[in-house]
Amino acid sequence: MPEFVKAAKVSDLKEDMGVLAIVNNVEVALFLVEGSVYAIANKCAHKGGPLADGHLLGMDIICPWHGMKYDIRTGKAAPDAWNKTFSVASFETKIEGEDVLIKM
Numbered sequence: 001m002p003e004f005v006k007a008a009k010v011s012d013l014k015e016d017m018g019v020l021a022i023v024n025n026v027e028v029a030l031f032l033v034e035g036s037v038y039a040i041a042n043k044c045a046h047k048g049g050p051l052a053d054g055h056l057l058g059m060d061i062i063c064p065w066h067g068m069k070y071d072i073r074t075g076k077a078a079p080d081a082w083n084k085t086f087s088v089a090s091f092e093t094k095i096e097g098e099d100v101l102i103k104m
């Protein structure tokens with residue numbers, strides 16, 4: 001059964017930058033945008049590029065390897081992505097005190 005697991009501290013995150021967390025042996029890319037936290041799988045569906053290292057443009061993360069673009073709210077391809085069928089897992093998040101939790 002999915003449960004919320006601590007992924008990071010709020011202070012580990014920076015606005016508009018990705019942070020890599022390893023949660024239950026899964027690489028998760030965390031993003032803080034306007035005070036809200038979003039979590040998606042770190043590995044790009046194309047060839048596994050590290051999405052936490054990508055460039056964040058609004059709510060879209062651009063894979064640093066070949067430019068695939070995902071919506072960090074859903075993990076789905078952004079409307080103008082070069083491949084509309086790619087997607088990565090997204091995870092529900094919540095903040096409790098100093099901790100960022102994600103539902104795994």
Ligand code: FES
Nearest residue numbers: 044046047049063
């Ligand atoms: S690995 Fe991400 S676009 Fe190729």
